[in-house]
Amino acid sequence: MSEATKSNLLQGVTGDWEVVVGMEIHAQVQSKAKLFSGASTEFGAEPNANVSLVDAAMPGMLPVINAYCVEQAVRTGLGLKAQINLRSIFDRKNYFYPDLPQGYQISQFKDPIVGEGEVIVDMPDGTSFTVGIERLHLEQDAGKSIHDLHPSKSYVDLNRSGIALMEIVSKPDIRSSEQAAAYLRKVRAIVRYLGTCDGNMEQGSMRADVNVSVRRPGDPLGTRCEMKNINSMRFVQQAIDYEAMRQIEIIEAGGTINQETRLFDSRNGETRTMRSKEEAHDYRYFPDPDLLPLEFDQAWVDEIASGLPELPDDKKARFIADMGLSPYDASVLVSDKSRAEFFEAVAEGRDAKLAANWVTGEFFGALNKNGTAIEDSPISAAQLGALVDLISDDTISGKIAKQVFEIMFETGEEPAKIVEDKGLKQVTDTGAIEAAVDEIIAANPDKVAEYKEKPKMFGWFVGQVMKVTQGKANPKAVNDILKAKLDG
Amino acid sequence: MSVDTETVRRIAHLARIAVKEEALEPMTGELNTILDWVEQLGEVNTEGVEPMTRVVDTQLRWRQDEVTDGGYPERVTKNAPDGDDGFFTVPKVVE
The missing domain is CATH 1.10.10.410 (Arc Repressor Mutant, subunit A)
Structure with missing residues (x-):
């Protein structure tokens, strides 16, 4: 639980306010086929090409669960240090919308597959805090409605319909927009390490519903508003900042907050009412009669647990204890799976601290400056390692190495060749x-x-x-x- | 348990079923008769009895993660009253 530290408080006209945030993260499960059908999950197919008659909700079609999606949910639960429920129930969440052909979403309501857990979140200033996980449940994704192809019609593509989603619900343990973004980043790192979700927010494979309320420090929770389907870290921060100030202004002017769902408009950074109370959804959950309870044994869970990869927290601890890195460098390096893998390849058999300096310093700096993703880096880990070797064996000085690095980043040439061609070898004679x-x-x-x-x-x-x-x-x-x- | 006409109107709307104003009253009566009938089950003492999910001893069937279906958009959209370019089309809905 994070304390109401002074720096997190928002200043109103009448005093300080604390913002309280809880999040529901929807993470698309990485699998070949959908949760209850054999249709493909691949992104970017022709409209309605990845649709089976089950996904289109044709009469008489029955759902059959995808074992791997269950395994992925268990794996994610283990990564969130959460309780795994050996028996869970699928329910129907009823609502009417054109991209939901069944008229209900198969979800889990009272008995989810994963129960309480926790996530430790590192902040850029070196502090960390813990966010409690309330639950994780499996559910179907809906199809996609496109509203701008025709003046009077909406176009519906069911390719996404029925893809497995994990909804990860946090406890209201987040106290600022920066913490919210850091939490989302950490959950994304965990699912990427686990290989259970690609975490791609642009393609919508990860999105967040954000619940925001404000209160005087120490007071009970205030009334919350929910903003649905936010698909970038930046928008999550903007939505929370805007919404918290909106609520503070209303309360300070003597008003009260209505519990409601609000829409975040990324064009102007504002939130506005999406549904009035009269139209509020009434999902009328009930157990899906097409599906028996989802049951498995502890031995299967243990087997999945034994195959888990090293997760960011463990990796960070190892980088500090075994490699002698600073906590800051370690957390920067583990924050993303590809970064950690790159660093480990560079550090393999070399001075880890020197490797960490080059990876977090020159290398990440150059990537940032050029807006290049680490996957598209013009320099391989082996090449950067070779540069580190040239420094270690006194072939070049650290200062010359920076020159060599710049040329490498531009041309992709081997460091030894650059040193030879440009005559940059250190004079030890x-x-x-x-x-x-x-x-x-x-x-x-x-x-x-x-x-x-x-x-x-x-x-x-x-x-x-x-x-x-x-x-x-x-x-x-x-x-x-x-x-x-x-x-x- | 019983329902009033207001609840029936609301449930009909949620299910997108058009029920005429004059049909609401009789339907409320019919639904309450059904509910009363089901209510009789309440007389059975179910203290300590697990909810039954199956009448024969069977488990949920699991499927392997293989792509075995789909790839026939024309079949999927065949019965759509309206459609364009592989999409279903519906009257514009924007929330």
Whole structure:
């Protein structure tokens, strides 16, 4: 539970307010076929091509559950450190909409497959907090309505209809829009590590319903409003910021908040009423008579648990304990599965701290600057590793390595080749360095005299040697030789 | 348990079933007769009895994760009263 830390409070006209957020994350299950039919889940097919007669709700069609979707839900539950229920029930959630041909969504209401769990969330400032998980249940996705293809008609594509979704419901443990985004990011990292959802928010495979209320610190929970189907981290933050201030203004003006579903409009960053109370949904849940209870044994759960990959929290702990990384570097590296994999490939058999510096520093910096995804990186982990090797074995200095890195990022060339072609090899030949040092000392007797008074002048000599050798001289050799000559 | 005409009107609307105003009263009566009849089950003592989900001892059938269906959009949309370019079309609905 996160405390009402001062920094999270919002300032109203009449004093401080605390925002309370709970989230429902809808995560599309990664599977080949749908939850209750054998139609494909592939994104981007021709309209209604990935639809079986079950998904189209033709009369007489019966749902048969996809074993792998159940396994994926259990796996996700284990990743959320949650209780796995060996017996759960599918219910019908009834509502009427054109992209829901059954007239109901098969979901889980009273007895979900996964119960309470928790997620530890790291904030950019190095602090962390825990969000309780209320439940995770399996349900069908709806089809897609497209409203802008015709002036008076909506077009319906049922390709998404029946794809398995996991709805992950949090407890109201989130206290700011930044925390909400960080929580969403962490859940996305977990499902990506697990391979249970691709976490792609642009394609809609992950979306969030956000519940927001405000209260005076220490007071009981206020009345909440829900904003549905938000599909980006940025929009989640904007929606919470806007909604919290809207509620504060209403209460401070003497009004009260109506519990309602509101629509977040990403064009102007505002929320507005979506459904009035009279039209509020009444889902009339009841157990689906087409489906027996979903039952499995603990041995099967244990088997899935034994095959779980290393999750971000464990990886972070290992990076700190075994590799000696700082907690900050470790959390940056594990925040995304592809980042962690890239780093581990670079660090394999090398100085982990040096590898971490290069991955989080130059490499992530260059990716960010160019807006490049790590998957499309022009530099492979093996190449970055080879660059680290060149620094470790004193072939080049760290400073020259930055030059080499820039060329690598631009051309994708091997670091060794760049060093060779450009003649960037570090001069470790003490004879050459000695010659340079002698020359500088001979040419600057006044500076040498000055050095006897002010030892700080040493740096000036180092600079001169580097200048003469175009930065290629081994810094340690320069120091040693200079010291010997000047003090000797 | 019983329902009033207002509840019947509401349920009909939720199910998108058109019930004429003059049919609401008689339908309420009919539904209440059915509910009374079902209510008789309440006389049975079910203390400590698990809800029954099957009459024969059988388990939920599981399917493997293989694509075995779909790929026939023309069959899916064949009975659609209106359609365009592989889509179903309906009167415009925007929430």
